[in-house]
Every structure is written in structure tokens, then in C-alpha cells.
Amino acid sequence: MNTLHRRILNxxxxxxxxxLAVLSACQPAQETEAFTLPVSINEVMASLINHSAxxxxxxxxxxxxxxxDWRELEHLARQLQIGGALLTIPGTGPADxxxxxxxxxxxxSMQLSSAAGRAVNAARxxxxxxxxxxxxxxxxxxxxxxxxxKPDLPTMNIYGELSPTADNI
Ligand code: HEC
Numbered sequence: 001m002n003t004l005h006r007r008i009l010n011x012x013x014x015x016x017x018x019x020l021a022v023l024s025a026c027q028p029a030q031e032t033e034a035f036t037l038p039v040s041i042n043e044v045m046a047s048l049i050n051h052s053a054x055x056x057x058x059x060x061x062x063x064x065x066x067x068x069d070w071r072e073l074e075h076l077a078r079q080l081q082i083g084g085a086l087l088t089i090p091g092t093g094p095a096d097x098x099x100x101x102x103x104x105x106x107x108x109s110m111q112l113s114s115a116a117g118r119a120v121n122a123a124r125x126x127x128x129x130x131x132x133x134x135x136x137x138x139x140x141x142x143x144x145x146x147x148x149x150k151p152d153l154p155t156m157n158i159y160g161e162l163s164p165t166a167d168n169i
């Protein structure tokens with residue numbers, strides 16, 4: 001038994017109960033804080049998830065040609081794989097802890113990460129068919145999570161924003 005426990009047991013009943021209540025109330029907050037991202041999930045979404053997913057869809061339209069193109073695609077797919085895993089950790093956004101606390105959220109995040117992992121393999125083997133398949137899986141997860149957690153977001157907009165138009169490819 002450590003000193004702290006011995007001291008708690010030594011003080012009078014009420015004080016001990018209060019101290020235990022305070023201790024147990026503090027514990028989870030401290031643990032969560034140690035695993036908090038420095039930015040909001042919305043920021044992770046805009047700067048990392050969205051940014052790295054975009055070229056994977058573009059690649060399915062415009063076959064990467066050079067060794068450098070494929071390497072770039074592999075790095076972006078890897079960023080999306082990492083980004084998906086990061087979504088399991090709350091950041092500074094007001095609803096972040098609420099979202100990451102849900103089992104469905106955790107599942108969607110890891111599904112995104114796995115699908116992006118398959119895009120990494122596809123880029124490594126320079127297989128455009130597999131890139132395209134991984135891209136379809138990725139978009140399905142984006143949509144499913146948005147429908148579940150951000151129902152007021154017009155999810156079709158992500159296509160408008162992400163899909164290249166004839167002008168920019
Ligand atoms: C685990 C759930 C989840 C997954 C998976 C997910 N999103 Fe999101 N996304 C959200 C939530 C929730 C928001 C709203 C965040 C907020 O408002 O704070 C959001 C916001 C966004 C935004 C900003 C839109 C806005 O109006 O602020 C973009 C862009 C976006 N997501 C793109 C994507 C793309 C692209 C993918 C897939 C590659 C994806 N998201 C996967 C949950 C998810």
C-alpha cells in the first residue's frame with residue numbers, strides 16, 4: 001500500500017470519501033488530456049484527411065506516370081492511413097470527446113485507416129485498379145461517418161469539392 005492510500009485510510013470517514021470522490025473525478029480528465037490532439041477534429045479533417053484523400057481519387061482518373069507520381073501517391077495514402085487512426089483521438093473541438101467516445105466513430109476511423117492502408121499497397125504495386133477500389137472504399141467510409149455524425153453537412157458536397165473537374169486534370 002502506498003503512502004497516499006495509507007493517508008486516505010487514516011483520515012476520518014467523511015474526509016476520506018470526499019478525497020476519493022475528488023481523486024476519481026480528476027483521474028479520467030488527466031488521462032484524456034494526455035491524449036488530446038493540439039487541433040480540432042474539424043482541422044484534422046480539413047488539413048490532413050481531405051487533403052490526402054483528394055489525390056487518391058484523382059489518381060483513379062489520371063493514371064500516375066512517373067516514379068515520382070507514384071511515390072507521392074504512396075505518401076499521401078500513408079498520411080490518410082495515419083490520419084484515420086488520429087481521428088480516434090479527441091482534439092480541441094467542442095464535440096470531439098463526444099464523437100471519439102462512440103464505438104461507431106472508432107470503427108469508422110479505423111475503417112478509413114485500413115482502406116487507406118490498401119491504397120498504400122496499391123500505390124506501391126503501381127496498380128491503378130486497386131487504387132480505384134481503395135478509393136471507392138475510402139469514399140464510402142467518409143460518407144457513412146458524415147451521415148452518422150454530421151447529418152447537417154451536405155455530404156454530397158465532398159464530391160463537389162474533391163472530385164477533379166475536366167478543367168483541373
Ligand atoms: C470518423 C468519422 C469521419 C470520417 C471517417 C470522415 N469524416 Fe469528415 N467530418 C466528420 C465530422 C464529424 C465533421 C465535422 C467536424 C466539425 O464540424 O467539427 C467532418 C468534417 C469534414 C470536412 C469539413 C466540412 C465542414 O463543413 O467543416 C471535410 C472537408 C471532410 N470532413 C472530409 C472528409 C473526407 C474526404 C473523408 C474521407 C476521406 C472524411 N471526411 C472522413 C467525420 C468524419
